[in-house]
Amino acid sequence: MSHLIPVIKSLNALTGGLFIITAFGVVAARQVRSGLKFFIFQSLCLASSAFLLGIAPFSPHLFAVGTINLVTKVWLLPWLLIRMMPRTTYTRREIKQVVNIPTSLMIALILTVFAYFVSLPWVHAMADNGVARINVPIGLAGMLIGAYTLTTRREAIPQVMGLLTMENSAFFAGVAIAPDLPVIAELSLAFDVLLFAFIVGLVTRSVHENTGGTFVGHLNDLREDPSK
Amino acid sequence: MIKSIIFNSLQVIVVMVFSPLAMGVLNRLKENVQSKRGPSIFQPYLDLWKLFSKDEVVSNESTWIFRVTPYVVFVAPIFVTLLIPVLTAYPLFWAFMADMVGAGFILALGGFFSILAAVDTANPYGPMGSSRTRMVGFLAEPVFLIVFFTVSFVADSTIPYIVQQQWVHPMSNFFEPAHILLLIAFLMLILAEKGRLPVDNPSGHFELAMIDESKGLEYSGRAAALMKWGGWMKFFVLMNIFLNVLLTPWGLASTWAWGDVLIAIPLILLKIFGFIIFLVLIESSLAKLRLFRISEFMTAAFAIAVLAMMAGAFA
Numbered sequence: 001m002s003h004l005i006p007v008i009k010s011l012n013a014l015t016g017g018l019f020i021i022t023a024f025g026v027v028a029a030r031q032v033r034s035g036l037k038f039f040i041f042q043s044l045c046l047a048s049s050a051f052l053l054g055i056a057p058f059s060p061h062l063f064a065v066g067t068i069n070l071v072t073k074v075w076l077l078p079w080l081l082i083r084m085m086p087r088t089t090y091t092r093r094e095i096k097q098v099v100n101i102p103t104s105l106m107i108a109l110i111l112t113v114f115a116y117f118v119s120l121p122w123v124h125a126m127a128d129n130g131v132a133r134i135n136v137p138i139g140l141a142g143m144l145i146g147a148y149t150l151t152t153r154r155e156a157i158p159q160v161m162g163l164l165t166m167e168n169s170a171f172f173a174g175v176a177i178a179p180d181l182p183v184i185a186e187l188s189l190a191f192d193v194l195l196f197a198f199i200v201g202l203v204t205r206s207v208h209e210n211t212g213g214t215f216v217g218h219l220n221d222l223r224e225d226p227s228k
Numbered sequence: 229m230i231k232s233i234i235f236n237s238l239q240v241i242v243v244m245v246f247s248p249l250a251m252g253v254l255n256r257l258k259e260n261v262q263s264k265r266g267p268s269i270f271q272p273y274l275d276l277w278k279l280f281s282k283d284e285v286v287s288n289e290s291t292w293i294f295r296v297t298p299y300v301v302f303v304a305p306i307f308v309t310l311l312i313p314v315l316t317a318y319p320l321f322w323a324f325m326a327d328m329v330g331a332g333f334i335l336a337l338g339g340f341f342s343i344l345a346a347v348d349t350a351n352p353y354g355p356m357g358s359s360r361t362r363m364v365g366f367l368a369e370p371v372f373l374i375v376f377f378t379v380s381f382v383a384d385s386t387i388p389y390i391v392q393q394q395w396v397h398p399m400s401n402f403f404e405p406a407h408i409l410l411l412i413a414f415l416m417l418i419l420a421e422k423g424r425l426p427v428d429n430p431s432g433h434f435e436l437a438m439i440d441e442s443k444g445l446e447y448s449g450r451a452a453a454l455m456k457w458g459g460w461m462k463f464f465v466l467m468n469i470f471l472n473v474l475l476t477p478w479g480l481a482s483t484w485a486w487g488d489v490l491i492a493i494p495l496i497l498l499k500i501f502g503f504i505i506f507l508v509l510i511e512s513s514l515a516k517l518r519l520f521r522i523s524e525f526m527t528a529a530f531a532i533a534v535l536a537m538m539a540g541a542f543a
Contacts, residue, residue, distance in 0.1 A: 006400040017405030017539055024531055028524070102527040109531050116538055137542065 008056045009130055012049055016138045019045040019172060020112065023145045026161050027108050027152075028101050033090050035161050036078055039168075043073035046168050050175045053131055059179045065171070065186050072190045073168070077197050081157065084201030086208045089157060096215070098152045108145045115141035132176045139173025142166070155215055156204040160197065167193060232321040235489055239314040240306055242493055246500075247464035248272035248457065254504050258431070261512045272460065276453050284449030290348050297345035298451040301458035304338030305465045312388045312465065313472045315492045317480040319389040327386040329376055331469070335462060339365065342455070346443040353435040357442030360519070364427060364439065367526035368420050374533040375414055382406050382540040388469065392477040406540030411475055413533035418466050420526060422459075424507070426514040427522055437516075464500075471499050 022045060025038035047069040054062030082090070097104065119137040126132050142165055149162030174181065252269035259266025268274075286295065308331045310322040326334070343361060346354030380386050382404070383394035395401050420427045423440025435442055444455045472480060479495035481488040517525055 006398065007403065010400045010403040010405075013405045013539065014403050014408055017409050017535060020535055021409070021532060024528070024535075028528065101524050105524075105527045105531045109534050112535065113538065116542055120542075133542070 005056055008052050009134075012052045012056075012131055013134045015045045015049040015052065016134045016172070019049070019168075020138050020141055023142045023165055023169070024105060024108055026158075026165050027104050027145055027149050029158070030101070032155065032157050035158050036081065039161050039164060040074055040078050042165065042168055043069055043077075046172050046175075047074065049135065049172060053175055053179060056131070057179060061180055061183060061186075062175055064183045065175060065181070068186055068190045069171070072194055073164075076194060077164075080194070080197050081160070081201060084198070084205060085157060086205065089155075089208075096154055098154065104148075104152060107148060111144040111148060112141040115144055126177065135176030136173045139169045139171075139176075142169025142172060145169075156200070156207070160200050164193065164197075229321075231484060235316060236310055236320040236322055238489065239316075239320070240309050242314060242496070243305065243309045243461055243464055243468075244457075246497060247460040248276060250464055250467070250500055250504060251460045253501065254507065255431075257504065257508045258511060261508060272456075276457060279448075279453035279456070280450055282449045284451055286451075287349050287446065289350050290345075290446075293341070294345045294348045294446075295451075297341045298447065298454035298458070300341040301338045302454040302461075303458075304334050305458060305461035307334050308465050309461075309468075312469055313392055313477075313480055314468050315481055315489050315496065317389075317392065317477065317482045318484075319387075323389055324387065328379065328388055328391070328469075328473075329386055331388075332372055332376075335465075336365075338458065338462065342443050346446070349446045351446050353438065353442045353445055356436075357438050357440070360439045361423075361443065364420050364423075364522060364526070367523055368417055368529075371413060371417055371526065371529045371533050374530065374537055375410060375417070378406055378410050378533065378537040378540050381537060388473045392473045395474070396477055404539070406536050407474075409532050409536035409539060411470075413529050413536060414470060414474060416525065416529035416532070418470060419510070420522075420529070422463050422466060425511040426517045427525060429516045432516075467500055467503055468496075471503055472496070 019042060022038045022042035026035055026042070029035035029038055047066045050062045050066035050069060054060070054066060099107070116137045119140050123133045123136055126136075146162045146164075146166030146169060149165060150159055153159050153162060249269065249272070252267070252272045255271070256266040256269045310320075311326055311331050339361070343358040346358045348354075376386055379391055383391045385391060395404075395407055401407065419425070423430055428439040428441075429437070430441065432438065432441070435445070444452065444459075447455050476499060479492060479499060481492040
């Protein structure tokens with residue numbers, strides 16, 4: 001068992017690397033569907049990190065966290081979003097963005113570097129078991145990138161993806177800091193997320209019925225653009 | 229000492245002899261995926277033979293650059309071959325002449341000359357392809373640098389023979405995020421640098437859309453053969469760097485015995501065959517990017533490379 005621990009630690013670091021790449025993917029995705037795919041893969045990374053940390057410092061709670069994540073975020077939530085959103089959201093080719101994609105990627109990179117430097121003192125202050133220094137900076141970077149996605153996207157589902165990326169990232173940092181979080185808190189959070197997706201789906205659906213699109217950026221304008 | 233020089237020359241011979249074969253297999257497999265029979269895998273050798281026995285036409289308007297370029301393009305990958313592990317896991321005679329940055333510089337020198345030669349003739353398509361190649365090239369440059377930074381952070385060296393040992397001793401190093409992310413970034417670099425899909429379509433024959441191919445349009449006869457062969461060797465060398473230094477440093481000879489070194493040749497070819505199958509999968513499933521989307525592709529590669537560097541530096 002003990003000789004497996006370095007392998008498990010570097011596998012956990014690898015899921016961290018893939019996790020942050022999927023966060024970049026959510027920022028850069030051109031189509032709603034590919035953004036959703038990045039999110040599913042991100043949740044998969046989160047679940048596998050929880051499972052891996054569940055093995056190394058053995059903790060049954062983390063297995064529960066991983067399983068709940070697998071069920072709600074990899075399966076239920078995407079299913080819900082695909083079912084509830086109007087078809088046209090997924091068939092349209094490109095999403096409009098306030099900032100273009102290369103610039104967005106660069107800003108996301110800067111946010112990541114910033115997150116690494118900011119979390120350095122925290123990680124040193126924590127009782128370090130070698131995994132917090134991987135998960136905490138990546139979690140923080142994911143939260144910042146999610147917030148950035150939320151501000152630059154003008155379409156409903158990508159905004160939801162940004163919010164859920166923040167939520168995933170908080171969990172990703174959390175599984176390393178607090179491995180013994182009670183399952184009940186975990187469960188209530190998971191259902192919160194589901195409920196949230198459900199409500200957002202309902203609202204977007206009615207927006208779609210009233211305005212004929214899910215382009216929520218238009219909702220900022222008080223009246224319709226006279227030039228159209 | 230003598231053996232070291234002999235093995236080093238053997239590496240060069242392997243690269244020279246088998247690089248057309250790798251290209252032939254790649255072209256054949258791509259055609260097979262499209263349900264065509266495709267040319268023989270030995271077609272590149274026949275092409276070389278044909279071009280070497282043909283006359284050469286050189287434009288009166290061209291300068292010495294046009295005539296020198298085929299030799300530079302042909303020799304550059306050979307120099308790089310002397311520096312990298314192709315057959316052996318231990319450093320050979322010329323191994324410490326330059327590191328990976330030096331190898332990149334030599335390859336870039338070949339690219340630089342082929343760009344100048346394309347501008348040198350008055351052919352309108354050459355300069356267009358050159359400027360596009362430069363566009364891809366300058367977007368690829370920062371990625372190259374960050375990849376080298378990552379390697380030197382993680383392995384404390386940029387000599388390929390030392391870097392190669394780093395990823396598998398101990399085995400858990402193989403799964404380090406720095407390693408995996410580096411591999412993804414370097415793969416995207418190879419695709420961009422050698423003008424493969426999704427950056428450029430190597431089998432396209434439409435001059436207006438060409439990026440990499442249009443630079444050799446003016447060459448004929450022996451010069452065309454050298455340009456083609458040089459391009460194939462560059463591709464072979466890049467695959468070798470990717471496989472032997474970064475991805476799978478197994479299967480290389482670890483002793484000075486002749487048998488070990490000779491058995492390494494089929495093992496290397498097997499690895500390259502595996503990589504070619506992977507490449508065919510990529511090329512058959514992706515469409516060519518529009519020219520101004522290439523910057524997005526390269527920015528993604530840059531982002532991944534920087535993430536690799538941070539994962540390596542902060543771990």
